[in-house]
Every structure is written in C-alpha cells, then in structure tokens.
Amino acid sequence: MRSRTVANRTALALTGLALLASGAAATRWGEERILTAALRHLEPTDHRLLLAASSAALAASLVLLTAQIRRPGRRRLNLPAPGCQLDSRAVRHAVRTGCAAVPGVVRARCSLTGRRGTMRLAITLTVNGTAHPGEVLTAVADGVLPQITPLLTPRRLHTRIRLRVQRPRPHRTQ
Incomplete structure (x- = not known):
C-alpha cells in the first residue's frame, strides 16, 4: 500500500473517531449523556490527557490532509x-x-x-x-x-x- 493511501486512511479513521466522540457527547442514553458516563468511567485517569490526545490526533489528520493538496509548479x-x-x-x-x-x-x-x-x-x-x-x-x-x-x-x-x-x-x- 502506498504511503499516501495509508495516510488517507489514518486521517479518515481519526476524523471518524472525532466525529463519533462529538456525536456521543450530544446523545443521551437514559438520563445521562453517553460521553459524560464514559468519562466518569475513566475518572481515575486525567481528562486533560484524553483531551490533549484527541486534539493532537485531529490536528495530525488535518496536517495530513492539507499536505496532500497539489501545489502548482513554480512560475x-x-x-x-x-x-x-x-x-x-x-x-x-x-x-x-x-x-x-x-x-x-x-x-x-x-x-x-x-x-x-x-x-x-x-x-x-x-x-x-x-x-x-x-x-x-x-x-x-x-x-x-x-x-x-x-x-x-x-x-x-x-x-x-x-x-x-x-x-x-x-x-x-x-
């Protein structure tokens, strides 16, 4: 598999995970929000680490996508x-x-x-x-x-x- 294809699939997977997390944050299950319940389950860990990791993954996927934009040749x-x-x-x-x-x-x-x-x-x-x-x-x-x-x-x-x-x-x- 070409490296560009791997980069595309990785960026697509990371973006999908970010969208899934944001969708889960807005969805309710019973009386609680799903993301709130999941974060409460992860309470022994630091929430800032999870936020930093997801932000870094989103930023990396955006960098991968923008790096593939064709640049015009020099004039x-x-x-x-x-x-x-x-x-x-x-x-x-x-x-x-x-x-x-x-x-x-x-x-x-x-x-x-x-x-x-x-x-x-x-x-x-x-x-x-x-x-x-x-x-x-x-x-x-x-x-x-x-x-x-x-x-x-x-x-x-x-x-x-x-x-x-x-x-x-x-x-x-x-």
Missing part, C-alpha cells in the same frame, strides 16, 4: 545555465501546441506541478472517434515529449497522459 524554472530561467506557462503552451498538432487530437490540456527535483506533467488529450488512441499516444510520446524533457534537465519529469475519445454526436433531423 519561473531555473535552467542549468547561470541566470537563465524559463516560464512554466511557456512549457505548458509548448506541450499543448505540440499535442494539438498530432493528427486526431481535438483538444489538449496540460498542467505542470511539482517542486525542486521532480516535475509532474499531466496531459489530457481529447481524440476524435476515428483516430486510433495507440497511434496518438505514440506520436505524443515520441514527438512532443522528447522536445520538452531537455528544457527541464536538472529535474526529473514524470508524465501522465490521459486519453478521452470524443464520440460522434447523433445527427438531428428537422
């Missing part, structure tokens, strides 16, 4: 030559233009994210129904991406390409 990318920078919008524009020139591609979208040593390029291509998706994927991987990779040389580039097939719309008769 200016430093190149290997001293003092040279590249605008990341220009890279995205070059990828979109190169992908749109591939036969069969109707629409191309891309995003460039990441920091420091690793950049992630996510490309979404909408292909018309008559084009073969394998040929389009090969044309993009062999024609467009080798031109972009040297621009980001000090960094590793992880690329994800998503293909969508545009279905022909039914013709209406009037």
